[in-house]
Amino acid sequence: MGHFDNFFKSAFTVDNVIFGFDEGDLKVLLIRRGEEPYHGKWALPGYFVYPNEDLDDAAIRVLEELTGINNVYLEQVQTFGAVNRHAFGRVITVAYFSLIKISNYTIQPASIALQAQWHSVATVSPLAFDHDEILHACFMRLKWLVRSRPVGFELLPPKFTLTELQHLYEAILETELDKRNFRKKILSMDLLIDLNETQEGVAHRPAKLYKFDQKKYQELLKEGFSFELKESRKKEVKKRSNNSV
Amino acid sequence: MGHFDNFFKSAFTVDNVIFGFDEGDLKVLLIRRGEEPYHGKWALPGYFVYPNEDLDDAAIRVLEELTGINNVYLEQVQTFGAVNRHAFGRVITVAYFSLIKISNYTIQPASIALQAQWHSVATVSPLAFDHDEILHACFMRLKWLVRSRPVGFELLPPKFTLTELQHLYEAILETELDKRNFRKKILSMDLLIDLNETQEGVAHRPAKLYKFDQKKYQELLKEGFSFELKESRKKEVKKRSNNSV
DNA sequence: GTTAGCTAGTGTAAAAATTACACAAAGCCA
DNA sequence: TGGCTTTGTGTAATTTTTACACTAGCTAAC
CATH class of the missing domain: 3.90.79.10 (Nucleoside Triphosphate Pyrophosphohydrolase)
Incomplete structure (x- = not known):
C-alpha cells in the first residue's frame, strides 16, 4: 500500500x-x-x-x-x-x-x-x-x-414432502402452482429419491418423504443443465368472486 | 466525512x-x-x-x-x-x-x-x-x-436485415441457428417493423430491411414480458464427418 | 442477354412440452 | 364407523419446438 x-x-x-x-x-x-x-x-x-x-x-x-x-x-x-x-x-x-x-x-x-x-x-x-x-x-x-436451478432443496430439511416443496416454490414465486403439473415436472427431472418413508404425527393421510439426489444434480450441472419452471397464475377469476361476497 | x-x-x-x-x-x-x-x-x-x-x-x-x-x-x-x-x-x-x-x-x-x-x-x-x-x-x-430480452436491436444499426440479426445472435450464443425457425420466432414477437426497403450494393438478392419497434417493446417490458430463445446446436454430427476427411 | 453464383425467403408435419382439470385413497380422530 | 383432511394420480387439448429443402431475386461474368 x-x-x-x-x-x-x-x-x-x-x-x-x-x-x-x-x-x-x-x-x-x-x-x-x-x-x-x-x-x-x-x-x-x-x-x-x-x-x-x-x-x-x-x-x-x-x-x-x-x-x-x-x-x-x-x-x-x-x-x-x-x-x-x-x-x-x-x-x-x-x-x-x-x-x-x-x-x-x-x-x-x-x-x-x-x-x-x-x-x-x-x-x-x-x-x-x-x-x-x-x-x-x-x-x-x-x-x-x-x-x-432446483434451489428448493437448499432451503428444505433433508427429508421433505412434495407438498412442502411446492409451498416453497409458491412462496418464492408468489404464485399458486397446479399440484399435478408441479409434481410431474419435478419428478421428471429425476433428482428426487423416494425414501419409502412417510410423514408422522399428522392428522391426515401422511405424505411420502423424499430427499434430493445431490450426486445426480452435480452431474447435470456439469452438462450445462438448466431447469425451467414456468406456470401461469391460476384461478385469478375465481378468486375475484370471493371478494364480491 | x-x-x-x-x-x-x-x-x-x-x-x-x-x-x-x-x-x-x-x-x-x-x-x-x-x-x-x-x-x-x-x-x-x-x-x-x-x-x-x-x-x-x-x-x-x-x-x-x-x-x-x-x-x-x-x-x-x-x-x-x-x-x-x-x-x-x-x-x-x-x-x-x-x-x-x-x-x-x-x-x-x-x-x-x-x-x-x-x-x-x-x-x-x-x-x-x-x-x-x-x-x-x-x-x-x-x-x-x-x-x-431482444438485445440484438441495441447492437445493430437502425435498419438491419433478418440475416444480420441472426448472425448477431449466433455470435453471442456461439452457436448456429436454423434460419426458418429463427425468423418465425423473431417475427412472432411482433417487434419488427418492415421498412419496405431493401439492401443496396450487394451482389445477390437484396434482403428486406427492418427496424425495431421501440414503442411496442417498452409496453411489453411493462407487462413483464420475457423473450425466450432456445435452440439446439445443429449439425454436430454432420460436422464431424468433415474432420474425418 | 444468358447463365452461373449467391443469398433471401418461405411452410409443414412430427415431436415435445404445457396446460387444465376431478376424484379415489389413506390415515387420523371423534 | 364415519367424517375430516390431505395425498396422490391420468388424460386430452393446446401450444411450442424442432427438423428440414426448394424457389425467388438480384449481380456479375461471359
Whole structure:
C-alpha cells in the first residue's frame, strides 16, 4: 500500500441476505444493530471488509461474526454505492445472498449485534440504511434462480414432502402452482429419491418423504443443465368472486 | 466525512465492458493504458470513482473521459475484489456493461488512454489486471441477456436485415441457428417493423430491411414480458464427418 | 442477354412440452 | 364407523419446438 494514498478512498462493506424457509414462510435473517447509526434497528448482517481480505471471504467472515452461521455458500448479487446511503460517510457495499436450511444452524449474535432473528420476508418492517432495497434485489435474484436451478432443496430439511416443496416454490414465486403439473415436472427431472418413508404425527393421510439426489444434480450441472419452471397464475377469476361476497 | 477515517478504506474503481457488433463480429471497446501498471497494455476503460459520485454516474463519466462515448445505458454486472488484483494496492472494481451501435459513436481517447479501439471478443489477447475475467463475466451476462430480452436491436444499426440479426445472435450464443425457425420466432414477437426497403450494393438478392419497434417493446417490458430463445446446436454430427476427411 | 453464383425467403408435419382439470385413497380422530 | 383432511394420480387439448429443402431475386461474368 502507500501508492494509492492520494486516490479517492471509500469505506467498503458487505451485506448478507440469508434466506430460509420455515412453516410455509420464506424468511430472511436480520440483526438488531448495536451501533449508530440506526442503533436498535433491524438490518442485514453486514460489516467492513478488511484491507487484506478477498471480498467473498469477507462476506463469510462477517456473516459468522454477526450471526454465528458459517460454512455456507454465498453468492454475490449486486453492489450499492449511492453517495448518501450511509449517514457517516461514503460507504459502498456489496450484497451477497445465500439459501440455508434453518434447522441446521443455531443463531448466535456477536457483540456488535444486539440480536439475530429470522423474519418473514413478506412482512419485514423498514430496515436500516438502504437494506430494503438490497433485500428486494436479492429476492428478485432468488425468484430468477428458482426457475433455473432446483434451489428448493437448499432451503428444505433433508427429508421433505412434495407438498412442502411446492409451498416453497409458491412462496418464492408468489404464485399458486397446479399440484399435478408441479409434481410431474419435478419428478421428471429425476433428482428426487423416494425414501419409502412417510410423514408422522399428522392428522391426515401422511405424505411420502423424499430427499434430493445431490450426486445426480452435480452431474447435470456439469452438462450445462438448466431447469425451467414456468406456470401461469391460476384461478385469478375465481378468486375475484370471493371478494364480491 | 471524517467519521470513517478510522475504518478500512480501499481505492474504488469502475470498469466498463462495451459491446458492439460489426462485420459479423462481436466486439469490445478497449483502451491502451497510458499509466503504470500495465503501461501500453490493452485494458477495459475504467478509472477511480469520486467520493461524492454515485456508482452509476462514475461509470458513465469514466467511459466518456476515456473513450469519448456518452449517453449510453450502463448496467452493473459484478464486483471484483480479490486482494491482489491491482499491483499498487487494494483496488475494488465494479464492472458495468453496455451494448451500443458502433456506427453511432466516434471514439476519442482522453489523455489517460493512449488509444481506444474495438477488438473482436473472440480473439482478444490477454488484458491488463484481471480484465480477462471481467470481460468473461460480462460476456456470460450478455449470453444470458440475449435469451430474455431482444438485445440484438441495441447492437445493430437502425435498419438491419433478418440475416444480420441472426448472425448477431449466433455470435453471442456461439452457436448456429436454423434460419426458418429463427425468423418465425423473431417475427412472432411482433417487434419488427418492415421498412419496405431493401439492401443496396450487394451482389445477390437484396434482403428486406427492418427496424425495431421501440414503442411496442417498452409496453411489453411493462407487462413483464420475457423473450425466450432456445435452440439446439445443429449439425454436430454432420460436422464431424468433415474432420474425418 | 444468358447463365452461373449467391443469398433471401418461405411452410409443414412430427415431436415435445404445457396446460387444465376431478376424484379415489389413506390415515387420523371423534 | 364415519367424517375430516390431505395425498396422490391420468388424460386430452393446446401450444411450442424442432427438423428440414426448394424457389425467388438480384449481380456479375461471359
